[in-house]
Amino acid sequence: MNNLNFIDLFSGAGGLSEGFIKAGFTPIAHVEIDKKACETLETRLVYHKLKSENRIQNYYDYISEKMTREEFLKEFSNSEISNSVINTPIGGDNNKVIFENIDKLLKKKQVDLIVGGPPCQAYSLVGRNRDKDGMKNDSRNFLYKEYAKFLIKYTPKVFVFENVMGLITAEDGKYFKNMRAYFKRLGYELDYTIQKSEHFGVLQKRRRIILIGWQKGTDFKYPEFDEIKEKFTVKQILSDLKKLKPGEQNNITKYAKPTTAYLEKFELRNGVDFVTQHMARPHNDRDLSIYKIAIDKWLKKSERLKYPDLPTELKTHKNETSFVDRYKVVDINGLSHTMVAHIAKDGHHYIYPDNKQIRSLSVREAARIQSFPDDFFFEGGRSAAFRQIGNAVPPLMASTIAKSIKKLLCQKKKK
Structure with missing residues:
Protein backbone atom coordinates (compact mmCIF):
# COMPACT_ATOMS: atom_id res chain seq x y z
CA MET A 1 0.00 0.00 0.00
CA ASN A 2 3.03 2.29 0.28
CA ASN A 3 3.28 2.09 -3.50
CA LEU A 4 -0.14 3.48 -4.32
CA ASN A 5 0.17 6.02 -7.13
CA PHE A 6 -1.93 8.76 -8.66
CA ILE A 7 -2.31 11.10 -11.64
CA ASP A 8 -3.22 14.71 -10.86
CA LEU A 9 -5.31 16.45 -13.55
CA PHE A 10 -5.79 20.23 -13.68
CA SER A 11 -3.18 20.20 -10.92
CA GLY A 12 -2.49 23.91 -10.45
CA ALA A 13 0.37 24.44 -8.00
CA GLY A 14 -0.24 21.02 -6.45
CA GLY A 15 -2.42 21.51 -3.36
CA LEU A 16 -4.20 18.18 -3.89
CA SER A 17 -0.94 16.51 -4.81
CA GLU A 18 0.81 17.81 -1.69
CA GLY A 19 -1.86 16.21 0.48
CA PHE A 20 -1.72 12.87 -1.31
CA ILE A 21 2.08 12.77 -1.19
CA LYS A 22 1.98 13.53 2.53
CA ALA A 23 -0.41 10.58 2.95
CA GLY A 24 2.10 8.28 1.23
CA PHE A 25 0.88 8.22 -2.38
CA THR A 26 3.35 8.47 -5.25
CA PRO A 27 2.62 10.91 -8.10
CA ILE A 28 2.97 9.52 -11.61
CA ALA A 29 2.14 12.71 -13.49
CA HIS A 30 0.71 16.20 -13.10
CA VAL A 31 -1.14 17.80 -16.01
CA GLU A 32 -1.53 21.58 -15.89
CA ILE A 33 -1.98 24.41 -18.42
CA ASP A 34 -0.33 27.19 -16.39
CA LYS A 35 3.43 27.34 -17.01
CA LYS A 36 4.32 29.01 -13.72
CA ALA A 37 2.25 26.48 -11.79
CA CYS A 38 4.17 23.73 -13.60
CA GLU A 39 7.43 25.30 -12.49
CA THR A 40 6.11 25.29 -8.92
CA LEU A 41 5.18 21.62 -9.28
CA GLU A 42 8.67 20.67 -10.46
CA THR A 43 10.27 22.63 -7.61
CA ARG A 44 8.07 20.83 -5.08
CA LEU A 45 8.79 17.42 -6.58
CA VAL A 46 12.50 18.10 -6.23
CA TYR A 47 11.83 19.09 -2.62
CA HIS A 48 10.21 15.69 -1.95
CA LYS A 49 13.09 13.90 -3.68
CA LEU A 50 15.72 15.73 -1.63
CA LYS A 51 13.77 15.18 1.58
CA SER A 52 13.61 11.43 0.94
CA GLU A 53 17.38 11.42 0.34
CA ASN A 54 18.14 13.41 3.54
CA ARG A 55 19.49 16.27 1.42
CA ILE A 56 16.84 18.83 2.27
CA GLN A 57 19.44 21.52 3.00
CA ASN A 58 20.02 21.78 -0.75
CA TYR A 59 16.38 22.80 -1.18
CA TYR A 60 16.67 25.36 1.60
CA ASP A 61 19.74 26.78 -0.14
CA TYR A 62 17.64 27.29 -3.25
CA ILE A 63 14.64 28.99 -1.64
CA SER A 64 17.02 31.20 0.38
CA GLU A 65 18.54 32.35 -2.94
CA LYS A 66 21.96 30.75 -2.54
CA MET A 67 21.60 29.28 -6.01
CA THR A 68 19.63 30.09 -9.13
CA ARG A 69 16.69 28.02 -10.32
CA GLU A 70 18.75 26.87 -13.30
CA GLU A 71 21.54 25.67 -10.99
CA PHE A 72 19.03 24.02 -8.66
CA LEU A 73 17.27 22.05 -11.39
CA LYS A 74 20.49 21.11 -13.16
CA GLU A 75 21.91 19.73 -9.93
CA PHE A 76 18.88 18.10 -8.33
CA SER A 77 16.05 17.55 -10.83
CA ASN A 78 16.04 14.74 -13.38
CA SER A 79 14.21 13.70 -16.51
CA GLU A 80 11.69 11.59 -14.59
CA ILE A 81 10.63 14.60 -12.52
CA SER A 82 10.59 17.12 -15.37
CA ASN A 83 8.74 14.73 -17.71
CA SER A 84 6.11 14.02 -15.05
CA VAL A 85 4.98 17.67 -15.08
CA ILE A 86 3.03 17.96 -18.32
CA ASN A 87 2.42 21.59 -19.27
CA THR A 88 -0.37 20.93 -21.80
CA PRO A 89 -4.08 21.85 -21.95
CA ILE A 90 -6.34 18.83 -21.41
CA GLY A 91 -8.67 18.07 -24.30
CA GLY A 92 -8.80 17.37 -28.03
CA ASP A 93 -5.65 16.23 -29.78
CA ASN A 94 -3.59 17.20 -26.74
CA ASN A 95 -4.85 14.13 -24.89
CA LYS A 96 -2.95 11.81 -27.22
CA VAL A 97 0.30 13.57 -26.37
CA ILE A 98 -0.53 13.53 -22.65
CA PHE A 99 -1.39 9.82 -22.75
CA GLU A 100 1.89 9.01 -24.52
CA ASN A 101 3.86 10.89 -21.88
CA ILE A 102 2.02 9.23 -19.00
CA ASP A 103 2.41 5.76 -20.55
CA LYS A 104 6.18 6.23 -20.62
CA LEU A 105 6.16 7.20 -16.96
CA LEU A 106 3.89 4.34 -15.91
CA LYS A 107 6.09 1.62 -17.39
CA LYS A 108 3.06 -0.71 -17.59
CA LYS A 109 2.05 -0.13 -13.94
CA GLN A 110 -1.62 0.16 -13.00
CA VAL A 111 -2.93 3.60 -12.01
CA ASP A 112 -4.43 3.50 -8.52
CA LEU A 113 -6.05 6.94 -8.36
CA ILE A 114 -6.86 9.93 -10.51
CA VAL A 115 -7.43 13.21 -8.68
CA GLY A 116 -8.25 16.74 -9.74
CA GLY A 117 -10.96 19.23 -10.50
CA PRO A 118 -11.50 21.16 -13.75
CA PRO A 119 -11.44 24.99 -13.62
CA CYS A 120 -14.44 26.13 -11.63
CA GLN A 121 -15.30 29.42 -13.39
CA ALA A 122 -18.08 27.86 -15.44
CA TYR A 123 -19.77 26.51 -12.32
CA SER A 124 -19.12 29.30 -9.83
CA LEU A 125 -21.94 31.65 -8.91
CA VAL A 126 -19.68 34.66 -9.49
CA GLY A 127 -18.74 33.46 -12.96
CA ARG A 128 -22.34 32.82 -13.94
CA ASN A 129 -23.46 36.21 -12.63
CA ARG A 130 -20.78 38.06 -14.58
CA ASP A 131 -21.33 36.25 -17.89
CA LYS A 132 -24.21 37.52 -20.05
CA ASP A 133 -25.21 33.92 -20.88
CA GLY A 134 -24.73 32.63 -17.38
CA MET A 135 -21.78 30.51 -18.62
CA LYS A 136 -24.22 28.23 -20.49
CA ASN A 137 -22.03 28.22 -23.60
CA ASP A 138 -18.70 27.97 -21.80
CA SER A 139 -16.72 24.94 -22.98
CA ARG A 140 -15.40 24.44 -19.45
CA ASN A 141 -18.85 23.12 -18.48
CA PHE A 142 -17.87 19.89 -20.20
CA LEU A 143 -14.30 19.44 -19.01
CA TYR A 144 -15.59 16.59 -16.86
CA LYS A 145 -15.81 14.59 -20.11
CA GLU A 146 -12.12 15.25 -20.68
CA TYR A 147 -11.45 14.12 -17.11
CA ALA A 148 -13.50 11.00 -17.89
CA LYS A 149 -11.25 10.13 -20.84
CA PHE A 150 -8.46 9.54 -18.33
CA LEU A 151 -10.76 7.22 -16.38
CA ILE A 152 -11.47 5.29 -19.58
CA LYS A 153 -7.78 5.11 -20.49
CA TYR A 154 -6.33 4.19 -17.08
CA THR A 155 -9.27 2.61 -15.15
CA PRO A 156 -8.08 3.72 -11.71
CA LYS A 157 -9.44 2.01 -8.63
CA VAL A 158 -10.66 5.34 -7.26
CA PHE A 159 -10.99 8.91 -8.49
CA VAL A 160 -11.45 12.19 -6.62
CA PHE A 161 -13.21 15.11 -8.31
CA GLU A 162 -13.16 18.41 -6.38
CA ASN A 163 -15.13 21.50 -7.33
CA VAL A 164 -17.11 24.52 -6.18
CA MET A 165 -20.61 24.46 -4.71
CA GLY A 166 -22.00 26.13 -7.81
CA LEU A 167 -21.59 22.87 -9.71
CA ILE A 168 -24.71 21.56 -7.97
CA THR A 169 -26.92 24.43 -9.16
CA ALA A 170 -25.41 25.14 -12.59
CA GLU A 171 -28.15 24.91 -15.22
CA ASP A 172 -30.60 23.98 -12.43
CA GLY A 173 -28.48 20.96 -11.54
CA LYS A 174 -28.36 19.53 -15.08
CA TYR A 175 -24.58 19.50 -15.40
CA PHE A 176 -24.00 17.75 -12.10
CA LYS A 177 -26.70 15.17 -12.81
CA ASN A 178 -25.30 14.46 -16.27
CA MET A 179 -21.76 14.29 -14.90
CA ARG A 180 -22.63 11.67 -12.31
CA ALA A 181 -24.61 9.63 -14.83
CA TYR A 182 -21.65 9.77 -17.22
CA PHE A 183 -19.17 8.56 -14.62
CA LYS A 184 -21.54 5.71 -13.68
CA ARG A 185 -21.76 4.59 -17.30
CA LEU A 186 -17.98 4.24 -17.25
CA GLY A 187 -18.22 1.60 -14.54
CA TYR A 188 -17.94 3.60 -11.33
CA GLU A 189 -20.04 3.81 -8.22
CA LEU A 190 -19.87 7.26 -6.69
CA ASP A 191 -21.03 9.58 -4.00
CA TYR A 192 -20.32 13.13 -2.93
CA THR A 193 -20.41 15.36 0.12
CA ILE A 194 -20.18 19.10 0.67
CA GLN A 195 -17.20 19.70 2.92
CA LYS A 196 -16.25 22.69 5.07
CA SER A 197 -12.53 23.37 4.93
CA GLU A 198 -12.35 24.38 8.60
CA HIS A 199 -13.26 20.78 9.53
CA PHE A 200 -9.88 19.83 8.04
CA GLY A 201 -7.95 22.51 9.93
CA VAL A 202 -7.99 25.08 7.12
CA LEU A 203 -8.72 28.51 8.58
CA GLN A 204 -11.15 29.81 6.00
CA LYS A 205 -14.84 29.53 5.16
CA ARG A 206 -14.49 27.39 2.07
CA ARG A 207 -17.19 24.99 0.89
CA ARG A 208 -16.36 22.39 -1.72
CA ILE A 209 -17.94 19.36 -3.37
CA ILE A 210 -15.82 16.23 -2.95
CA LEU A 211 -17.05 13.64 -5.45
CA ILE A 212 -15.39 10.24 -5.14
CA GLY A 213 -15.86 7.32 -7.51
CA TRP A 214 -14.73 3.70 -7.25
CA GLN A 215 -14.89 0.73 -9.58
CA LYS A 216 -18.18 -1.17 -9.51
CA GLY A 217 -18.02 -4.55 -7.87
CA THR A 218 -15.44 -3.57 -5.25
CA ASP A 219 -16.08 -3.25 -1.52
CA PHE A 220 -14.87 0.33 -1.42
CA LYS A 221 -17.25 2.97 -0.04
CA TYR A 222 -17.32 6.73 0.35
CA PRO A 223 -14.84 7.50 3.15
CA GLU A 224 -15.50 9.23 6.44
CA PHE A 225 -13.21 12.16 7.23
CA ASP A 226 -11.89 12.93 10.70
CA GLU A 227 -13.10 16.35 11.76
CA ILE A 228 -10.80 18.79 13.57
CA LYS A 229 -12.65 19.75 16.74
CA GLU A 230 -10.21 22.37 18.05
CA LYS A 231 -11.04 25.98 17.27
CA PHE A 232 -8.21 28.07 15.83
CA THR A 233 -8.24 31.62 14.48
CA VAL A 234 -6.45 33.45 11.71
CA ALA A 392 -5.40 25.64 -5.08
CA VAL A 393 -7.04 22.90 -3.06
CA PRO A 394 -5.87 23.36 0.57
CA PRO A 395 -3.21 20.69 1.27
CA LEU A 396 -4.58 20.00 4.78
CA MET A 397 -7.95 19.14 3.29
CA ALA A 398 -6.29 17.00 0.62
CA SER A 399 -4.16 15.04 3.09
CA THR A 400 -7.18 14.07 5.21
CA ILE A 401 -9.08 12.90 2.12
CA ALA A 402 -6.01 10.97 0.95
CA LYS A 403 -5.48 9.26 4.33
CA SER A 404 -9.13 8.17 4.45
CA ILE A 405 -8.96 6.72 0.95
CA LYS A 406 -5.70 4.94 1.70
CA LYS A 407 -7.18 3.40 4.84
CA LEU A 408 -10.09 1.95 2.85
CA LEU A 409 -7.80 0.63 0.12
CA CYS A 410 -5.57 -0.99 2.73
CA GLN A 411 -8.56 -2.70 4.35
CA LYS A 412 -9.68 -3.88 0.94
CA LYS A 413 -6.29 -5.44 0.18
CA LYS A 414 -6.12 -7.24 3.56
CA LYS A 415 -9.42 -8.97 2.78
Missing part, protein backbone atom coordinates in the same frame (compact mmCIF):
# COMPACT_ATOMS: atom_id res chain seq x y z
CA LYS A 235 -4.44 35.31 14.35
CA GLN A 236 -2.49 32.09 14.93
CA ILE A 237 -1.23 32.04 11.36
CA LEU A 238 -0.32 35.73 11.17
CA SER A 239 1.17 36.62 14.55
CA ASP A 240 4.70 35.25 14.08
CA LEU A 241 5.42 36.97 10.77
CA LYS A 242 7.35 40.22 10.36
CA LYS A 243 5.31 43.41 10.08
CA LEU A 244 5.17 44.77 6.52
CA LYS A 245 4.65 48.07 4.80
CA PRO A 246 2.74 48.24 1.49
CA GLY A 247 5.04 47.17 -1.33
CA GLU A 248 7.66 45.71 1.01
CA GLN A 249 9.33 42.74 -0.63
CA ASN A 250 10.76 40.24 1.84
CA ASN A 251 11.52 37.13 -0.14
CA ILE A 252 13.58 35.92 2.82
CA THR A 253 12.96 37.02 6.40
CA LYS A 254 13.33 35.70 9.92
CA TYR A 255 10.29 34.87 12.00
CA ALA A 256 9.37 37.78 14.26
CA LYS A 257 7.81 35.73 17.08
CA PRO A 258 7.68 32.14 18.39
CA THR A 259 5.50 29.58 16.69
CA THR A 260 1.85 29.02 17.63
CA ALA A 261 -0.16 25.94 18.56
CA TYR A 262 -1.78 25.93 15.13
CA LEU A 263 1.46 26.22 13.16
CA GLU A 264 2.99 23.46 15.26
CA LYS A 265 0.04 21.07 15.11
CA PHE A 266 -0.37 21.29 11.34
CA GLU A 267 3.36 21.65 10.57
CA LEU A 268 3.05 24.83 8.54
CA ARG A 269 6.15 26.29 10.13
CA ASN A 270 8.26 23.25 9.53
CA GLY A 271 11.82 23.25 10.66
CA VAL A 272 13.75 26.21 9.27
CA ASP A 273 14.44 29.57 10.90
CA PHE A 274 13.40 31.71 7.95
CA VAL A 275 10.34 32.22 5.80
CA THR A 276 10.14 33.11 2.10
CA GLN A 277 7.73 35.14 -0.05
CA HIS A 278 6.46 37.31 2.79
CA MET A 279 5.93 40.12 0.30
CA ALA A 280 3.16 42.71 0.11
CA ARG A 281 1.87 44.43 -3.00
CA PRO A 282 2.08 48.23 -3.26
CA HIS A 283 -1.07 50.36 -2.94
CA ASN A 284 -1.88 53.91 -3.98
CA ASP A 285 -2.97 56.57 -1.48
CA ARG A 286 -6.68 56.23 -2.31
CA ASP A 287 -6.66 52.47 -1.67
CA LEU A 288 -4.76 52.93 1.58
CA SER A 289 -7.34 55.48 2.74
CA ILE A 290 -10.14 53.04 1.93
CA TYR A 291 -8.32 50.17 3.64
CA LYS A 292 -7.98 52.25 6.80
CA ILE A 293 -11.72 52.93 6.87
CA ALA A 294 -12.48 49.25 6.23
CA ILE A 295 -10.10 48.08 8.97
CA ASP A 296 -11.46 50.52 11.56
CA LYS A 297 -15.05 49.61 10.72
CA TRP A 298 -14.33 45.88 11.02
CA LEU A 299 -12.17 45.95 14.16
CA LYS A 300 -14.36 48.40 16.08
CA LYS A 301 -17.86 47.40 14.95
CA SER A 302 -17.47 44.04 13.15
CA GLU A 303 -19.07 45.71 10.14
CA ARG A 304 -18.06 45.38 6.51
CA LEU A 305 -17.38 48.46 4.45
CA LYS A 306 -19.87 48.98 1.61
CA TYR A 307 -19.03 51.18 -1.34
CA PRO A 308 -21.89 53.66 -0.72
CA ASP A 309 -20.42 54.32 2.76
CA LEU A 310 -17.20 55.79 1.35
CA PRO A 311 -16.56 59.54 1.52
CA THR A 312 -17.37 61.25 -1.79
CA GLU A 313 -13.72 62.09 -2.48
CA LEU A 314 -12.81 58.36 -2.44
CA LYS A 315 -15.52 57.25 -4.84
CA THR A 316 -14.59 56.78 -8.49
CA HIS A 317 -17.95 55.83 -10.02
CA LYS A 318 -21.67 56.37 -9.44
CA ASN A 319 -22.76 52.73 -9.48
CA GLU A 320 -23.59 52.02 -5.82
CA THR A 321 -25.51 48.78 -6.29
CA SER A 322 -22.98 46.41 -7.95
CA PHE A 323 -19.99 44.85 -6.16
CA VAL A 324 -20.56 46.97 -3.08
CA ASP A 325 -18.46 44.65 -0.90
CA ARG A 326 -15.30 44.97 -2.96
CA TYR A 327 -13.24 45.85 0.13
CA LYS A 328 -13.06 43.15 2.76
CA VAL A 329 -10.90 42.76 5.87
CA VAL A 330 -9.74 39.30 6.89
CA ASP A 331 -11.27 38.20 10.21
CA ILE A 332 -8.29 37.85 12.55
CA ASN A 333 -10.41 36.45 15.41
CA GLY A 334 -12.18 33.82 13.34
CA LEU A 335 -11.91 32.25 9.90
CA SER A 336 -10.89 34.01 6.72
CA HIS A 337 -13.40 34.27 3.91
CA THR A 338 -12.69 32.06 0.89
CA MET A 339 -9.35 32.53 -0.84
CA VAL A 340 -9.80 32.81 -4.63
CA ALA A 341 -7.56 33.57 -7.59
CA HIS A 342 -8.80 37.16 -7.86
CA ILE A 343 -6.27 38.01 -5.16
CA ALA A 344 -3.71 38.05 -8.01
CA LYS A 345 -5.42 41.12 -9.53
CA ASP A 346 -5.75 43.28 -6.42
CA GLY A 347 -5.79 42.94 -2.65
CA HIS A 348 -9.05 44.76 -1.97
CA HIS A 349 -10.87 41.60 -0.88
CA TYR A 350 -8.03 40.48 1.44
CA ILE A 351 -7.10 43.46 3.61
CA TYR A 352 -4.74 42.76 6.50
CA PRO A 353 -6.64 43.10 9.82
CA ASP A 354 -4.42 45.64 11.61
CA ASN A 355 -4.63 49.45 11.51
CA LYS A 356 -0.87 49.57 12.10
CA GLN A 357 -0.23 47.58 8.91
CA ILE A 358 -2.53 49.08 6.31
CA ARG A 359 -2.07 46.78 3.31
CA SER A 360 -3.40 43.60 1.78
CA LEU A 361 -2.17 40.10 2.59
CA SER A 362 1.33 39.00 1.68
CA VAL A 363 1.96 35.94 -0.48
CA ARG A 364 3.02 33.89 2.56
CA GLU A 365 -0.02 34.94 4.58
CA ALA A 366 -2.35 33.91 1.75
CA ALA A 367 -0.49 30.61 1.42
CA ARG A 368 -0.92 29.93 5.15
CA ILE A 369 -4.66 30.63 4.95
CA GLN A 370 -4.73 27.96 2.24
CA SER A 371 -2.70 25.68 4.61
CA PHE A 372 0.46 25.52 2.49
CA PRO A 373 3.56 24.88 4.62
CA ASP A 374 6.16 27.65 4.81
CA ASP A 375 8.72 25.70 2.80
CA PHE A 376 6.33 25.48 -0.18
CA PHE A 377 7.78 27.85 -2.79
CA PHE A 378 5.64 29.35 -5.57
CA GLU A 379 7.47 30.13 -8.81
CA GLY A 380 6.80 33.06 -11.12
CA GLY A 381 6.76 36.14 -8.89
CA ARG A 382 4.14 37.75 -6.68
CA SER A 383 1.11 37.84 -9.02
CA ALA A 384 1.70 34.30 -10.29
CA ALA A 385 2.05 33.08 -6.70
CA PHE A 386 -1.22 34.72 -5.65
CA ARG A 387 -3.03 33.15 -8.63
CA GLN A 388 -1.67 29.69 -7.83
CA ILE A 389 -2.60 30.01 -4.16
CA GLY A 390 -6.13 31.20 -4.91
CA ASN A 391 -6.75 28.35 -7.36
